[in-house]
Amino acid sequence: MEAAEERVGLVTIAREWGRIGCIGFGGPPAHISLLRRLCVERRGWITAAEFEDGIAATNLLPGPASTQLAIFTAWRLRGLAGALVGGLAFIVPGLVLILALAALFLAGNPPLWLRGAAAGAGAAVAAVAVQAAVGLVPASWKRTGDQRAARARWTGYALAGGVAAVLVGPWMVLVLVAAGALEVAVRARPAHPGPRLRSAWPLAGAAPASGGLLALAWVAFKVGALSYGGGFVIIPLMQADAVHTYHWMTDSQFLNAVALGQITPGPVVQTVAVVGYAAAGIPGGMLAAAVAFAPSFLFVILGGPRFDRLRANTGVQAFFTGAGPAVIGAIAGSAIPLATALQHPWQFGVLIAAGLWLLAGRRGVVSALLGAGGIGVVIALAGWPVS
Numbered sequence: 001m002e003a004a005e006e007r008v009g010l011v012t013i014a015r016e017w018g019r020i021g022c023i024g025f026g027g028p029p030a031h032i033s034l035l036r037r038l039c040v041e042r043r044g045w046i047t048a049a050e051f052e053d054g055i056a057a058t059n060l061l062p063g064p065a066s067t068q069l070a071i072f073t074a075w076r077l078r079g080l081a082g083a084l085v086g087g088l089a090f091i092v093p094g095l096v097l098i099l100a101l102a103a104l105f106l107a108g109n110p111p112l113w114l115r116g117a118a119a120g121a122g123a124a125v126a127a128v129a130v131q132a133a134v135g136l137v138p139a140s141w142k143r144t145g146d147q148r149a150a151r152a153r154w155t156g157y158a159l160a161g162g163v164a165a166v167l168v169g170p171w172m173v174l175v176l177v178a179a180g181a182l183e184v185a186v187r188a189r190p191a192h193p194g195p196r197l198r199s200a201w202p203l204a205g206a207a208p209a210s211g212g213l214l215a216l217a218w219v220a221f222k223v224g225a226l227s228y229g230g231g232f233v234i235i236p237l238m239q240a241d242a243v244h245t246y247h248w249m250t251d252s253q254f255l256n257a258v259a260l261g262q263i264t265p266g267p268v269v270q271t272v273a274v275v276g277y278a279a280a281g282i283p284g285g286m287l288a289a290a291v292a293f294a295p296s297f298l299f300v301i302l303g304g305p306r307f308d309r310l311r312a313n314t315g316v317q318a319f320f321t322g323a324g325p326a327v328i329g330a331i332a333g334s335a336i337p338l339a340t341a342l343q344h345p346w347q348f349g350v351l352i353a354a355g356l357w358l359l360a361g362r363r364g365v366v367s368a369l370l371g372a373g374g375i376g377v378v379i380a381l382a383g384w385p386v387s
Helices: 002-007 010-023 028-042 048-059 065-105 112-123 125-144 148-167 169-187 200-205 213-225 231-245 251-263 268-312 314-333 335-340 345-360 365-381
Strands: none
Touching (some): 010 028, 065 251, 065 268, 125 148, 125 314, 213 231, 231 251, 231 268, 231 335, 251 268, 314 335
């Protein structure tokens, strides 16, 4: 690490991580590929083995894994200063863009073509959620092992997560924690005690009863600190709060927010900034982003030196073996409220087309959303209803 610190300046980190933040369309796979190309293949700052260890370690943490990987690689090169500079450079370009787009999409009277694009892209979001869940299944299933009982538990956790996403909204985090805790209990051995998880229960349930900035901060904190499995698990965590509990936005506006999080560069978790903007304008968007991303910085800065022990801890591994399928079920289950939020018959045709494009054609998310948005523009200009 000391040799890397001598070779890599903070200006270089700001420039390179900022470049990835500007061109990182396509979510975590694109971010990981760009970081690997920069740090391992092109510059040789980090060995391939160290980079893979970083991926494994950050995937054990709650919150946006690709953001944490960006922070971790910068921390690996220049410690605390590198983590702060690299993380901010990675996050800020997409955040600025998504707040600017939020101002357009959530304006009182946006132009017709923009409303059509929003309605079209929003119609495809449920298909994107299903694709995200399907993509997580193979690794999680493999991690479970070959035992019939373990696979039965995996199925049960996934079903519980799916039901929770549909029925309990913001309380879904309790199901994720319960699935992880149950797996720890099943696999516990006296020589390898699992992590103490009880403290997460009252924290997860203590949501503010009233609206305002405190409620916004709580929703953003759940996104950043209590969401396991990457960006898409934030959808069921946020939708009930943003739409039904605090009424910051409508169902269709929430669909637009998720679409914006997918088509802008940087982490999908920046969707929370759109929710913050709907709640309290630009200050609300900045607050929501700050609260959502702060845990990622803390996890890496405080836990970086301990990542190897974290990966080796059997209790931690067991927790994520249980929470993982619950997360997959929650992501898949979120497609149901997203689909039922659609208002016009033509949007269901767009949803079916997007599903075929993503699942049968195995094409990219950005192209699906841009294509759906283009269809929405045509529909709007043809005089069909879009809002």
